[in-house]
Amino acid sequence: MATAARGGRKARPAGTGGELVARFEVRYLRFLDERGEWVAEPPAELLDPELQLRNYRDMLLLRRFDHKVLMLHRTGRMGTYPGTMGQEAVGVGMARPLTERDVLVPYYRSATDLYVRGAALHEILLYWMGDERGSDFKAPHMKHDFPIPICIGSQLPQAAGVATAIKLRGEQGRAVLTAVGDGGTSQGDFYETLNVAGAWNLPLVIVINNNRWALTEPTCAQTACQTLAQKAVAGGFEGIQVDGNDIFAVQAAVAAALDKARRGQGPTLIEALTYRLCAHTTIDNAARYVPKEELEAANAAEPLVRLRRWLQNQGILDDRLEAKLENEIKDEIEQEVELALNTPLPPPEAMFDYLYAELPEKLWPQRAEVIARERGTGDA
Amino acid sequence: MATAARGGRKARPAGTGGELVARFEVRYLRFLDERGEWVAEPPAELLDPELQLRNYRDMLLLRRFDHKVLMLHRTGRMGTYPGTMGQEAVGVGMARPLTERDVLVPYYRSATDLYVRGAALHEILLYWMGDERGSDFKAPHMKHDFPIPICIGSQLPQAAGVATAIKLRGEQGRAVLTAVGDGGTSQGDFYETLNVAGAWNLPLVIVINNNRWALTEPTCAQTACQTLAQKAVAGGFEGIQVDGNDIFAVQAAVAAALDKARRGQGPTLIEALTYRLCAHTTIDNAARYVPKEELEAANAAEPLVRLRRWLQNQGILDDRLEAKLENEIKDEIEQEVELALNTPLPPPEAMFDYLYAELPEKLWPQRAEVIARERGTGDA
């Protein structure tokens, strides 16, 4: 980042100096490199073949899903959709360590973590097709998980509130996991959340999906910080940077942070460095602004290939299994897409029936009108 | 602060570790201790007797002014007023290094810096008596200085905007100085300002008047940070802590930071550690919540006495000069108070005449009505 040289480590005003009163550092975690080789030893429990096969399968599914959604969009059957291509290790790695008792407060580019958490693909599809019912997650353990928030950053104080409830009730072994994009770290709500999470020592884990772009703006347009993890210093707690294309690093960091939170030891900020290999959304053309060389380099570092290499090297994955997975995945996606496409519209009164527990009298005529209009003719 | 142990320096999640990628530190600056003795050598230019006598005189005036306002309030001639007792070194020390070309964007407890900057006491009084004209500073060099903002934190992005204008216009040798309370550092606008000031490398100096209280809440109710200066790490630039009761430290730090800003070298966050020796405002009773021992300790560390001791030790100040200063100060205050008290109300239409450059037609009847009403009878 061009601005890093302006960072806190440089340039004290002339003639000051002074006594050292506080010191902070940010560390970077990575286990598996681009070639699928270890650069450090991951926690032993992450070496479980079944776990990593599951991770791989979900990442692959999400990659295929992304493509499928793009196709649906191109054929006019899908609304605006924010792809997750290239960022699968962040979503899968963060959601995997959740227990059913934890709470997930996603951000908007969260199909990955929502899926791993238990949301059905057709729910995710319905939401982005423009149907509120997509947020009514049917998995029982997702009862308290938050819906997708479109307003960038607004979910974070809410996640802190869930964590506050957990803390006030003295519920042991529960934590809240939330996410935000690199662009979202510019919002006041992001910082206020860091601050209150620190002040109240909340059981909260915040993952930054630093995919290097906020719509058309690179991260250096957002901030002079050389890491986003260092923003945790403003909250008075730990921030850590991980290789967001290394599922081992993401999962290890999030698991440890959730564990720490569940034990009442407070919040953690985790910056996962990855890359948005797709456009911002299905209606964006990233080629207009993403430098080609940067994209090529990012492609070479992407998360799926390196996990595949490692699984192959371990003898856990071979071509036959890969083909089997692809088939399974295709079936699941096809079925879910069908489900979503065949979901009839909700009744017209639905636009009133979830506004309040009981509809206020002032709105009764309006509700009656939309029902009558839908039954009648006219261009309504 | 009870929460400091939870700070960023402790407790990494088990099993992570990782490579060190960034390191930050916060330093604390102080020259003159409670006894008026040097603990470090200040910049030579600050040893100028005339300068320090002027600093002393202004601090003393502000102390007396504070008391006068309290008396006015008790006798019903003054509105709610936020005292500055104990915090004079922060206000005087920060405003002194301003040049006429710089811009001051004060916070609400800013009588000190506004006075040093050039606002007349009667303007400050008028404002707090509830008269908008108090913000129409008459000193020509204050034309661009901002009025007192009541909404905590809101002034900060605006200060960044002034700095942006300076930068875009390439104006050399101009900087913006702004202030905020410790409580104000909890607001999203505070952090957004750090972020944009860093990202755009703005000529901006932010002083935190850390007087340990935000209304009835101690600083530890705001944050887990062991210093507020460290919040600059989230903006990617330098934060420094100073002894806010040591005018040498405040002035040196602010002068250096302004200088750095004027040279295009970016923003600085300065946390001035002081103590609110008065109540929150004239309608507050701080005895309800401020621990007595803490207040006593703070009294012993206050800024005026230590500067007086130093001046006396230097032979710059003696009893005769002190008495002369007190008299001058008394006269100035009395005159200004009279001016404020004898300022007639503005005409009734004033409430419309500064809303827009030209009053929209829709409001003409309303304007006519307030004029007619004031002339007529009735309880209006």
Add this chain to the structure above:
Amino acid sequence: MPELTLVEAVNLALAHELARDPEVVLLGQDIGKAGGVFRATDGLWQRFGAERVIDTPLAESTIVGVSVGMAAQGMRPVAEIQFMGFIFPAFNQIATAVARMRNRTRGRITLPLVIRMPFGGGIHAPEHHSESTEALLAHLPGLKVVIPSTPARAYGLLLAAIRDPDPVIFLEPKRIYRQQREYVEDDGEAYPLEACFVEREGSDVTLVSWGAMMKETREAAERLAQDGISCEVIDVVTVAPLDVATLVESVQKTGRCVVVQEAPRSGGVASEIAAELAEKAILSLIAPIERVTGYDTIMPYPRTEHRYMPTVSRIVEAVQRVMEFH
């Protein structure tokens, strides 16, 4: 039991609910040990502890955002915003989450939370401490905006607000926090949330108001009664969603209406009331609906705020105008 002021009735209702329901939690700036700047939470921290009466950082977006999260877990947070003028940093949380969570999740997550704020002018406070921006909140579907005008109503309505399964904005008219005393029984009886109070019956003209302006409205009705003009006085109470039926019924009887509002005139709640009545009671109206309101300007600072505030005379004159209209 002694008679209570409005702010004491608020305190009583908060204490009642804290004692009754362990899920009720208060949070806000300076509400703990210090009991709040208006002492609305006086003694509650001492009685219920720092985990039920929580001092927050000075950050309104945090206060409301955290309340959303707590409510989503089934708690019943009652947030205090110190003055209504400081609601704006929290406006995003209110507009994009508080008002929408039930709808957004098709009823899966609901937010039984209350946001309390003192509001209104006339207490000689600095800028932003005197505003009445209820219309901004009233325009957001998904919220209920409730305003008491007497101690008993404050008690009964606040109980209702806290027990309501949906978010309620509870605006407290601080000018009359201590102006009137009234016997308030701590009986735990909630008042209905979505109903106007017809507090005085009359036949010539319907006077409609809410909050602190009820004081001037009642006085005007008294004064007019002496001139033989019979006013029906209605306290709107819930400014959104409005109980239009009660208002229409009254105007169908009286044929005339004056709406009194402290907020600036344009786009205020009075305009909505006037629009509804002009539509639904048109055949009964024998005079234009007058709105006696604050002016379309920024609330003047204390030295001249009296010039802004609607007065008894202005109400009386408006009634006289509609009585004379033909």
Add this chain to the structure above:
Amino acid sequence: MPELTLVEAVNLALAHELARDPEVVLLGQDIGKAGGVFRATDGLWQRFGAERVIDTPLAESTIVGVSVGMAAQGMRPVAEIQFMGFIFPAFNQIATAVARMRNRTRGRITLPLVIRMPFGGGIHAPEHHSESTEALLAHLPGLKVVIPSTPARAYGLLLAAIRDPDPVIFLEPKRIYRQQREYVEDDGEAYPLEACFVEREGSDVTLVSWGAMMKETREAAERLAQDGISCEVIDVVTVAPLDVATLVESVQKTGRCVVVQEAPRSGGVASEIAAELAEKAILSLIAPIERVTGYDTIMPYPRTEHRYMPTVSRIVEAVQRVMEFH
């Protein structure tokens, strides 16, 4: 010169002012190299450089707050908020500074700034991308809220907004960003800011609207003309402060009025218009003022947003009702 769409006219006006006045600076998210999500600033970064067309961090409070500071220095910032649904993080800056700085300083500091925002529904966008909350801004004294409904008006009004010495909220009806083409001369001629456009004269009923709903309103007038009903059509343009005089004059002529608004019904600008007309034109009104509006609910997501949007039929039916009223 080819005919322009509304968004192209916006672009043209921005370019004109950037070229004319070195103090004009644009800032917002993604407006630079990328030209904005709707391409309203297309090519301007390339033409005027990164110091005149500035990409900001993703922080609306910063965008508006920084604009305040720049304007206070005499620059003329034109801020873009990507969608009106994202104005709320900046609401505090708007309510406490933008609308008040001139008044607060008795004219010492003025804020010649513009906040542009695309608004309104019907483009199948996700939540918060379809809102019409002009009434919230219209209720804040000190602001002007301007809404164009044709390419030529967009050009002329945006010039006026940028040159205005006071803050102007400029709301762009994105549903019609590309729906109509019109010849727009780049003559630098600003339109008046505080005047309604009476764009079609008629004698039976006054149709009042603004922004994208002008399209349905015009169509309704056409359709009704075929049935022999003569509609006067008024584009309000500046929803605050309202040009009440022009509206009253029209209704005094026609005796009937239907106001069409996309925003939710309660507390919308239509209510203010209805309240003003019901008061000032009461002796002329021969039927109730009908408001054809969005519903008092949260804008449904794309699959069902069509159910929310006011339609030509609803307008036609309302006109038929007021024509038949007696």
